[in-house]
Amino acid sequence: MQTLDLIVGSQMGSAEYVAEQLVESLESQGISVNLHEQPELEACQQALWLVVTSTYGAGDYPENLLPFIAALNDKSDLSDLRFAVIGIGDSSYDTFNHAALNLAELLKEKGATLLLEVAKIDVLQPDLPEDTAVAWLPKFIECIA
Numbered sequence: 573m574q575t576l577d578l579i580v581g582s583q584m585g586s587a588e589y590v591a592e593q594l595v596e597s598l599e600s601q602g603i604s605v606n607l608h609e610q611p612e613l614e615a616c617q618q619a620l621w622l623v624v625t626s627t628y629g630a631g632d633y634p635e636n637l638l639p640f641i642a643a644l645n646d647k648s649d650l651s652d653l654r655f656a657v658i659g660i661g662d663s664s665y666d667t668f669n670h671a672a673l674n675l676a677e678l679l680k681e682k683g684a685t686l687l688l689e690v691a692k693i694d695v696l697q698p699d700l701p702e703d704t705a706v707a708w709l710p711k712f713i714e715c716i717a
């Protein structure tokens with residue numbers, strides 16, 4: 573069975589809710605998930621990560637992700653890591669989904685492999701973010717098969 577770390581960046585709970593729906597869907601498809609809602613780098617030991625994060629400020633990371641990002645900045649080599657990122661943002665901001673995009677760049681700089689283009693969910697769209705995220709999952713599952 574595949575196991576992945578699901579890392580959540582969320583300030584008001586939307587990304588957290590999306591992540592919880594993803595856990596249900598992934599586990600029903602035989603993928604085991606370690607959910608990190610207060611992520612600590614040391615606890616994320618799998619070679620496969622799925623990150624779900626919102627964006628705050630002017631394109632900043634949500635607060636719960638800041639210690640994780642600081643630890644990542646100090647880490648030199650993540651070349652064994654494969655990952656994908658789902659961003660949840662609001663397209664009325666110029667910095668639409670910048671936390672998700674910046675995190676993907678940071679992981680790539682550290683040598684990790686981005687499996688799919690960053691999924692940029694827009695809370696202004698009529699579809700529920702969790703439905704859009706779950707609809708995106710088959711592409712991800714195909715990549716990790």
Ligand SMILES: Cc1cc2nc3c(=O)[nH]c(=O)nc-3n(C[C@H](O)[C@H](O)[C@H](O)COP(=O)(O)O)c2cc1C
Pocket residue numbers: 581582583584585586587588626627628629630631632634660661662663665667668669670695
């Ligand atoms: C103060 C504030 C700043 C925000 N800044 C951004 C931003 O720069 N870019 C973006 O895409 N979304 C931005 N958003 C939208 C949030 O990312 C969006 O509402 C998201 O669903 C929040 O998820 P959360 O509840 O998991 O924190 C901002 C929202 C607030 C309230």
